[in-house]
Amino acid sequence: MSVQPSAADSLSRFVFEHAPIRGAWVSLDATARDILACHRYPPALQRVLAELLAAAALLASTLKFAGTLTAQLQGDGAVRLLVVECDAQLALRATAQWSDAAAALPAGASLCELAGGAAHGRLALTLDPKDGGPIYQGIVALEAVSIATLIEHYLEKSEQIASRIVLATQGHRACGLLLQRLPGAGPSDALAWHAANRRLDAFAAGALVEATAAIPLLQALFPEHDLRVFAPQPARFGCRCSSERVANALRLIGRTEVESIVAEQGAVVTHCEFCNRRYAFDADAARALFASPDAGSAAPVRH
Ligand SMILES: [Zn+2]
Structure with a gap:
């Protein structure tokens, strides 16, 4: 040792x-x-x-x-x-x-x-x-x-x-x-x-x-x-959550749904279920998610 x-x-x-x-x-x-x-x-x-x-x-x-x-x-x-x-x-x-x-x-x-x-x-x-x-x-x-x-x-x-x-x-x-x-391990190792x-x-x-x-x-x-x-x-x-992962999840939900949440609540707010970290996308950030093919580089607003 x-x-x-x-x-x-x-x-x-x-x-x-x-x-x-x-x-x-x-x-x-x-x-x-x-x-x-x-x-x-x-x-x-x-x-x-x-x-x-x-x-x-x-x-x-x-x-x-x-x-x-x-x-x-x-x-x-x-x-x-x-x-x-x-x-x-x-x-x-x-x-x-x-x-x-x-x-x-x-x-x-x-x-x-x-x-x-x-x-x-x-x-x-x-x-x-x-x-x-x-x-x-x-x-x-x-x-x-x-x-x-x-x-x-x-x-x-x-x-x-x-x-x-x-x-x-x-x-x-x-x-x-x-x-x-x-x-x-052989039988002799059993002891x-x-x-x-x-x-x-x-x-x-x-x-x-x-x-x-x-x-x-x-x-x-x-x-x-x-x-x-x-x-x-x-x-x-250590949590693997990130703005990018949340952005990808929002893209999967789709533009119509995201826009309707922003219209109702002013922003899309979500919490990581593992570490509780809060991610918020205001109207501009939510729009940027669907703005162009390389929208993945758009930085979300985090509070
Ligand atoms: Zn997390």
């Missing part, structure tokens, strides 16, 4: 030196706080979002391409939609749509309870390479109670990689640990994998959120193993 990761908002990958096991530890503090502060989420939704943010960062760390990972819950219960995104640079964002019933749910409510039951909800994990390559989507049935177990099932089924995930939250703070048996699993089983998830750095945590967890811990990668709240 040579690198000392210490940032509260970072992800550290590691490998066992003498066993085909790899993993990652993620800690999200200000990142999760700022994302969760964008909306007045009820407690149950706040905890689930915090766990999914940590899980999304862990999953993104396993991707072989520099794209985006999206976890999307659809349901017809108290929560209709929940979206968490993480890209290869660990820029995270999240949003949700919920009804008043969500406020009545206990803080420990499961994804299944939020979605209105296993038959009514599903969790989709989408991997988009963002380079024009094929988009992969896996659907996870909401059979398990914990998000960690749901994602373990997904990794085992879709990627055929034996995986363990531990997630823990405390207030807005979210932490997670991923352990994976490397593809190609090391099972021993690491037993260490994880005996480990209190609460200790994850108390850890401030990967190395002391991993040393306490796996004292009998030599681990190589890589330099931590910073995580942050």
Whole structure:
């Protein structure tokens, strides 16, 4: 162990030196706080979002391409939609749509309870390479109670990689640990994998959120193993919204509709559902959207 990761908002990958096991530890503090502060989420939704943010960062760390990972819950219960995104640079964002019933749910409510039951909800994990390559989507049935177990099932089924995930939250703070048996590991490696699993089983998830750095945590967890811990990668709240994207969406709505909104309300005003940023197009800016083929360069008025 040579690198000392210490940032509260970072992800550290590691490998066992003498066993085909790899993993990652993620800690999200200000990142999760700022994302969760964008909306007045009820407690149950706040905890689930915090766990999914940590899980999304862990999953993104396993991707072989520099794209985006999206976890999307659809349901017809108290929560209709929940979206968490993480890209290869660990820029995270999240949003949700919920009804008043969500406020009545206990803080420990499961994804299944939020979605209105296993038959009514599903969790989709989408991997988009963002380079024009094929988009992969896996659907996870909401059979398990914990998000960690749901994602373990997904990794085992879709990627055929034996995986363990531990997630823990405390207030807005979210932490997670991923352990994976490397593809190609032989039967003789099973002992090391099972021993690491037993260490994880005996480990209190609460200790994850108390850890401030990967190395002391991993040393306490796996004292009998030599681990190589890589330099931590910073995580942050990052939204991909922009004036240009809003302008393109308005062009899709069409000139007639946009003009009628401007005539009624004086401007077209919209908010990013992820970060709450406000975009406003007054009459001149709205007209410029449809003025010429290169109208894309027209700068909208932002307040
Ligand atoms: Zn945004």
